[in-house]
Amino acid sequence: MEQVQYCRTLPVFDEVDILVVGAGPAGIGAAISAARSGAKTMLFDQNGYVGGQATAGRVGPFMTCYDTKNENMIIRGIFKEIVERMKVLGGAIDPKEIQAEESYSGFYKIGHAHVGPFEHECFKQVSTDMLLEAGVTLLLHTFFVDVVMEEKRISGVVVANKSGMSVIRAKIVIDCSGDADVAAKAGVPFELGNTRDGNIQPATLFFRVGNVNTEELKAHIRAHADEIRPFYGPFSWLIREKQEEWKIPRGEIGLFEGPEAGIYRINTTRILNTNGTDVKSLTSAELEGLRQAHEVFDFLKKYAAGFEHAVFLDTADMVGIRESRHIKGKYWMTGEDVLACRVPEDTIAVMATNMDIHNKDNPGGSFITIQNGSYFGVPYRCLLPQGVENLLVAGRCISADALAGSAIRMIPCCLAFGQAAGTAATLSLKKHIDPVDACVGELRACLEKQDVYLGGE
Numbered sequence: 001m002e003q004v005q006y007c008r009t010l011p012v013f014d015e016v017d018i019l020v021v022g023a024g025p026a027g028i029g030a031a032i033s034a035a036r037s038g039a040k041t042m043l044f045d046q047n048g049y050v051g052g053q054a055t056a057g058r059v060g061p062f063m064t065c066y067d068t069k070n071e072n073m074i075i076r077g078i079f080k081e082i083v084e085r086m087k088v089l090g091g092a093i094d095p096k097e098i099q100a101e102e103s104y105s106g107f108y109k110i111g112h113a114h115v116g117p118f119e120h121e122c123f124k125q126v127s128t129d130m131l132l133e134a135g136v137t138l139l140l141h142t143f144f145v146d147v148v149m150e151e152k153r154i155s156g157v158v159v160a161n162k163s164g165m166s167v168i169r170a171k172i173v174i175d176c177s178g179d180a181d182v183a184a185k186a187g188v189p190f191e192l193g194n195t196r197d198g199n200i201q202p203a204t205l206f207f208r209v210g211n212v213n214t215e216e217l218k219a220h221i222r223a224h225a226d227e228i229r230p231f232y233g234p235f236s237w238l239i240r241e242k243q244e245e246w247k248i249p250r251g252e253i254g255l256f257e258g259p260e261a262g263i264y265r266i267n268t269t270r271i272l273n274t275n276g277t278d279v280k281s282l283t284s285a286e287l288e289g290l291r292q293a294h295e296v297f298d299f300l301k302k303y304a305a306g307f308e309h310a311v312f313l314d315t316a317d318m319v320g321i322r323e324s325r326h327i328k329g330k331y332w333m334t335g336e337d338v339l340a341c342r343v344p345e346d347t348i349a350v351m352a353t354n355m356d357i358h359n360k361d362n363p364g365g366s367f368i369t370i371q372n373g374s375y376f377g378v379p380y381r382c383l384l385p386q387g388v389e390n391l392l393v394a395g396r397c398i399s400a401d402a403l404a405g406s407a408i409r410m411i412p413c414c415l416a417f418g419q420a421a422g423t424a425a426t427l428s429l430k431k432h433i434d435p436v437d438a439c440v441g442e443l444r445a446c447l448e449k450q451d452v453y454l455g456g457e
């Protein structure tokens with residue numbers, strides 16, 4: 001590619017204590033916890049609203065926040081606060097009410113009890129309210145471009161928006177971009193996808209459908225209950241029967257009812273070989289996702305029980321990227337850690353989400369359940385990138401291999417990482433130290449005071 005040199009002196013737009021890049025679940029958790037602890041906090045996002053995949057991506061339901069025995073809610077803190085407030089507005093159903101094999105849990109038998117059905121608009125509204133109440137400065141329509149480095153520190157973050165390009169200075173930066181854009185620009189090493197087998201989980205453009213006859217749908221699915229396996233949800237039988245007309249590289253139809261009766265999110269399009277860090281790849285994924293979404297809808301309307309009078313409501317505002325960069329941090333969490341249910345001493349969140357691996361070579365995927373304990377812990381070290389002193393990373397791109405990443409990427413988990421990162425950043429600022437030197441005992445005690453469950457009694 002031809003190279004052009006471009007030199008500009010940029011204005012400093014603002015100077016804050018903590019700058020959170022990306023307002024998805026991780027960024028929301030990070031900014032709320034940082035601002036509540038008293039730090040001058042700014043959160044920016046490329047979109048005109050917050051929520052990331054939980055709003056723009058139409059992703060849902062909240063994957064389970066319970067332990068493997070389905071007994072206790074183990075992801076609490078800010079995630080629980082958001083759910084409570086959404087419940088009051090009628091925009092979420094309490095995960096404790098939801099069992100497996102229901103329309104809310106996509107009729108899956110395994111790993112989908114206590115998911116949390118929610119409306120994306122309500123998530124947007126509640127999380128925005130909570131950010132503003134906490135005192136966060138929100139900056140929307142703002143794209144992260146680059147970092148200004150001084151040795152091993154980020155001294156400024158370069159952004160672009162309608163006002164032009166500028167620099168935001170911050171004492172600590174928290175990268176919640178999902179793709180670890182900041183970390184990558186700052187020189188943090190990373191792996192893209194699964195470097196062992198070359199798989200990057202396929203992308204999916206969600207779409208929503210209304211006016212579905214749930215009773216008819218349920219009756220049909222009950223009649224085929226034996227055909228639903230852990231990762232083959234509903235309608236694998238229909239896809240087999242009509243294989244001449246089914247061109248999507250996926251052998252089931254993921255469909256999840258939300259709090260509003262008859263409205264379903266469809267998680268079925270499958271765009272292979274999408275690199276979420278490459279704009280050409282993202283563009284073709286959007287185009288292919290749109291094409292597939294209408295193809296899936298037409299198929300459902302023609303053949304699926306309960307869809308005869310269904311209407312197409314919308315596609316997601318952006319294609320869903322399940323996996324891209326996994327940064328290399330102070331600890332590299334592995335699938336083995338997840339399966340062994342390890343809870344390290346510096347755990348900042350526990351969870352029991354299963355490994356959910358969509359694979360380009362398999363129309364289903366692998367769904368590896370956790371069986372050796374009630375939950376696993378994610379160490380603080382996974383949020384600490386190698387080589388940059390005033391940076392924390394939260395969200396699906398933390399330091400974990402592709403297998404562990406497939407379990408920890410869920411919305412409640414990312415909110416929990418954000419909450420831990422925001423709290424750690426504020427503690428570090430108060431002591432004039434870098435996040436890597438933060439006292440883990442103090443961090444954990446602070447989190448527990450915020451109703452974060454860290455295992456044990």
Ligand SMILES: Cc1cc2nc3c(=O)[nH]c(=O)nc-3n(C[C@H](O)[C@H](O)[C@H](O)COP(=O)(O)OP(=O)(O)OC[C@H]3O[C@@H](n4cnc5c(N)ncnc54)[C@H](O)[C@@H]3O)c2cc1C
Nearest residue numbers: 022024025026046052053063144178320321395396409411
């Ligand atoms: C297809 C699919 C299905 C899923 N299903 C479920 C499910 O059923 N349940 C569940 O709990 N989880 C599910 N997930 C996982 C979950 O949605 C994501 O992993 C989670 O949202 C990641 O949170 P995050 O905050 O790390 O990143 P994101 O949600 O991706 O948020 C990142 C934010 O950063 C912003 N951003 C990125 N780059 C820049 C930049 N350069 N400049 C400015 N802003 C930027 C984005 O606009 C976005 O708002 C699914 C994900 C996908 C893709």
